Amino acid sequence: MAEQAAAPAPDPFSRETPRGTVTGLISALAAKDYTRAAHYFHLSAEEDEAQLADQGAIWATQLQAAxxxxxxxxxxxxxxxEAIGRLDDGLPGDTEEVGRLGGEENLPILLTRTDSPAGSEVWGISQETVEALEAASSAATDPAEPEGGESAEVAGAPLLDWALLLGIAAGSFLLYWLISAGLLAFMRRLVADREKSAIYRFTQAALPPLSLFLAVVTFHLWTGSIEASIVARQTLLRYIGIVGWVALAWFGLRLVDAVARVTTARMERQQRRQAVSVVLLLRRAAKILLAVIAMVAILDTLGFDVTTGLAALGIGGIALAFGAQKAVENFIGSLNVVADRPAQVGDFCRAGDIVGTVEDIGMRSTRIRTLERTLVTIPNGDFSSREIENFAKRDRFLFNPTIGVEYGISAAELRRAVEIIEQILRDHEAVDNDGLRARFAHFGESSLDIEIWSYIIVADYAESRLIRQELLLAIFERLEEAGLAIAFPTRTVHLVTESD
Known part of the structure; x- marks a missing residue:
């Protein structure tokens, strides 16, 4: 049975975008597969396949040499x-600049978009760039015959070029790391209390990942001016982008931790335990978000299509949001409670028909210890929507009793009783004189009623009750000394006997 010819391996780099075209061409040059590299040029269809491959191979070697x-x-x-390329570069819509040939003229390397034999639009090296290559090189080198005396190659590039580029990358990071270490050592001498210094905390968190990121930037700047294999340069530039994303994610994670530590310490000093729990949750959420963004960027750099995955995550997120609607509602309620602070731990308050002391405000619910010593748990979504009356926030207490004196006294004695009560209030240091008044209000069923309106200027409830008692006893004593008795409910019954 005749052996069937093996089908060519599919090209993993899509030519439908400029990025896929450049990456595929570099991959072909690294494998020294110049026949495959020829397909990344827009070749004329007037010659047969073998001639097209030979000519494309010549152009590929010329491009690699340049x-x-x-x-x-x-x-x-x-x-x-993107399949349409960049539209803001000032070039025609079917043309994309992807590099420079160098030399005195420093001509651009252009891609153009044309129709492939399969009917789809693909990108390839433009005819203008091919003509520039032919003008710059008078003779083509046969790619199948390597020149003598070449150094050992690794992954399609000389070993010395790999060593040079990797040395630049490592040296850049070492230089920036030493600078950051020296800066931190200098700051440690200046800052007395490093635990409470937010500037030192942020600097300590930022410098290590920032050193790595600056090393990546330096590597990008230096490699353009170094004569080294384009295969090694472009391969390292591709994967050094992963290091850049890792550095940014590392920087974000350390910065989030530093901000969370400083904020948590401040909240703990202010005895705001519920705010601490919110800060911890937000820190976890921010770190997860940073990790997801970095992972998506790394997968995109490796060539994976993340659009489908992101769409699936969006659909899954919508389904999860519907399933966790109550949990999200309680989380938003927790944020509202922390932001508005209608009640804090230890406050005595009324939430709806529940009266008691707040014992804990968590991420899902708030717990209140009632006057009967029972513990009521209220979901924060419900708690934040209730009318909350916080007794602990009062700066003064209303003193508004009604004092009734007996009927049978004269008008002068009644006026004297009003003056005595008002003077007692004015003489007490814990009573606010602004708006203070004692007035004869009305004739009651069993007494002549004197209404008092004043404020006890203390914030503690127990202390306000003690002052209230002092005022009532003083009023009772002074009225008693003046011969004015406090009335109590009485009723006089007149019996009339009818004669026959």
């Missing part, structure tokens, strides 16, 4: 991953 000397390609993250 890029190895002084040419540059845009970093992986700067290449457009």
């Amino acid at each position: 890029l190895d000397q002084q040419g540059t390609l845009l970093p992986f993250g700067a290449l457009s991953n």
